[in-house]
Amino acid sequence: MINKKVEKALNDQILVEAESSHTYLAMATWAERQGFPGTAAFLYAHSDEERMHMLKLVKFVNDRGGNSIIPAIGKPALPYKNLKDVFTALLNHEQKVTMEIHKVVDVCLKEKDYTTHNFMQWYVSEQIEEETLARNILDRLHLLGDEKSSLYLFDRDLETVAVNEGNGK
Ligand code: FEO
DSSP states (O other): OOOHHHHHHHHHHHHHHHHHHHHHHHHHHHHHHTTOHHHHHHHHHHHHHHHHHHHHHHHHHHHTTOOOOOOOOOOOOOOOOSHHHHHHHHHHHHHHHHHHHHHHHHHHHHTTOHHHHHHHHHHHHHHHHHHHHHHHHHHHHHHHOSOHHHHHHHHHHHHHHHHHHHTTO
């Protein structure tokens, strides 16, 4: 039977991943409406990925004899003025998610649950990749500037990232 404190930490993380999926879905629809189809494709794919992160946790909790809780999630705020706003919010969000994952790992260590600790290492590595990707995208946006032609190129390139991510590259 899964340790109750570990179960609670994993259920908290299920909420974090569900909120991430919801937030990126809201960002995707914003980008689509603003005429950035590549960015929208990237964000829709990212939203799906977060749902997969959530499901992986749900399955793990259930498989370990615990009870996974599917949480209520609030309506994401849409305060974005431009693409820089979106990707700054995305990077900030991922940095918060990393902190939350580290909290789960901490609970595992305190409770000496080495099985869940091992399972969580996948999330630890994933966060390094996600933060790097978000940082690279933001750097590129800053480099390109706010010209319409630059944003067009940026958007077209992100479509390629979305396709590669979808293919697991
Ligand atoms: Fe599942 Fe982007 O954290």
